[in-house]
Amino acid sequence: MKFTINREQLLTPLQQIVSVIEKRQTMPILSNVLVVVNDDQLILTGTDLEIQIVAKITLEGAQNGEITVPARKFLDLCRLLPSESAINFETLEDKVKLTSGRSRFSLSTLPADNYPEFSEAQLEHEFIINAGKLKKALEKTIFCMANQDVRYYLNGLMLNISNSKLKLVASDGHRLSIYKDEMDTETGFEERIIMPRKGVIELTRLLDDPEAELNVQFSTNNIRIYIKNLVFSAKLVDAKYPDFSKVFEQDFFEPIAIPKQRFKETLTRVSVLANEKFKGVTFEIADNLLKITTHNPEHDEGEEELAIDYQGEPIIIAFNAVYLLDAIANLDADTALLTIASNASSCFIEEPNQEAFRFIVMPMRL
Secondary structure, three states: OEEEEEHHHHHHHHHHHHOOOOOOOOOHHHHEEEEEEOOOEEEEEEEOOOEEEEEEEEOOOOEOEEEEEEHHHHHHHHHHOOOOOEEEEEEEOOEEEEEEOOEEEEEEOEOHHHOOOOOOOOOOEEEEEEHHHHHHHHHHHHHHOOOOOOOHHHOEEEEEEEOOEEEEEEEOOOEEEEEEEEOOOOOOOEEEEEEEHHHHHHHHHHOOOOOOEEEEEEOOOEEEEEEOOEEEEEEOOOOOOOOOHHHHOOOEOOOEEEEHHHHHHHHHHHHOOOOOOOOEEEEEEEOOEEEEEEEOOOOOEEEEEEEOOOOOOOEEEEEEHHHHHHHHHOOOOOEEEEEEEOOOOOEEEEOOOOOOEEEEEOOEOO
């Protein structure tokens, strides 16, 4: 195998692929990237057996072949070469020789025949979606995914397709975010799947062109997304997402509208003195006033008041300040609308007169 490629052509797809490769592997070959040249097309593949990214680059005058090379060493060498360098790649027995200008490098290899195949079932469903639309939906929900929760279905994101309606839901058991949108074309089916946490994070990173059109194919076990010259594949979480609809079926106090920036600044200041582990703050709401207080084991105390328009029953409730700040950061409007359940079991945070994005946080006991 032999080919010459411009550094810039190789660097971006190589960076995208290496991001899915774990540094510590049970199989040494999984630390490598699979390099295949076939009919003047360079195909790079990286996987951790749960997620796979394949990049395709057009070449001229290349010699066919396949080999695997250490992914991070290959990336670092390409990254550290001067911009616009021409990189010559050639296999010599069990080594790969890289040359560029006066630079000469030799990398050890492993046979491509031993590279594990990413098993995918028949992908029954398919739809087209704009990359910018999907990235916004992911960014509005991704921050609520659990991390290493024993309820493994929470370590991911639920994607619900109902004909032309798109809904994404993520929760760590303490908070939940829901984002809804309309797709440009009808799919003709209703399905829900759970994408794994790492897959969601990697996919969000790959969606760097908001104008791109994505071809999404999935079954009950796998998802595959075509993103320009990339193919992203992931194994889905085999579980049923919990029914969260009951949280809407309860009585609420009257909504409280708060200027987003003032609310954010007040919360940030008060939370400085909150318990470092739990970040708890208490809301006392009554007679057009919101008082936010906190204290910590070192006996520090913080208190700040916000004027609000509220004439309902007095409310005392505590929250994790970080959860509230995450929600506020994802609001596009200048006003945050807080709606607290009458039994103080949950608080909705959303924008006035829109239902696309909704954040729900459970209270704390302080």
